[in-house]
Amino acid sequence: MDRIDEKILGILRKNARITNRDLAQELGLNPSSTLERVRKLENSRIIRGYEAKIDPRKLGLGLTVFIGIRTNESIGESDVGEKLAELPEICGLYDVAGEYNYFARxxxxxxxxxxxxxxxxxxxxGVKESQTTLVLHTIKEDLSVEVRREDAVDPD
Structure with a gap:
């Protein structure tokens, strides 16, 4: 991955609907090489997909909570996590180290x-107990990742 790939990721992070032509123009590349680079990023699963940002409140989903969940599972087991992941209200589920086994958004x-x-x-x-924390206000919610690679090279 080089600096141009970083720029592609940064641009797509802000606007995943940008046309390949506009992306190429912003990068100063021709559209075919830009498309080839984007496809390589997709094929290597650096870009895993493109999603719409939906405001849950506009759908009547006005309550966001985080739930810490303790289980009887040993480290490395994931049966409870797989069952929790099936619940449609859980938007994010994380296997964590610390006081809880899982955190659910x-x-x-x-x-x-x-x-x-x-x-x-x-x-x-296997669910032993849980603790719920209510979100009063969302200050920042950006699930994309900003690329900050010190080792990226300039293409030559």
Missing amino acids: VVVADTDELCHLMTRMGKIR
């Missing part, structure tokens, strides 16, 4: 829906 309509989810989670074999 959950988006629901209201506390009734959250209560229903917590009941379903509690029925999953």
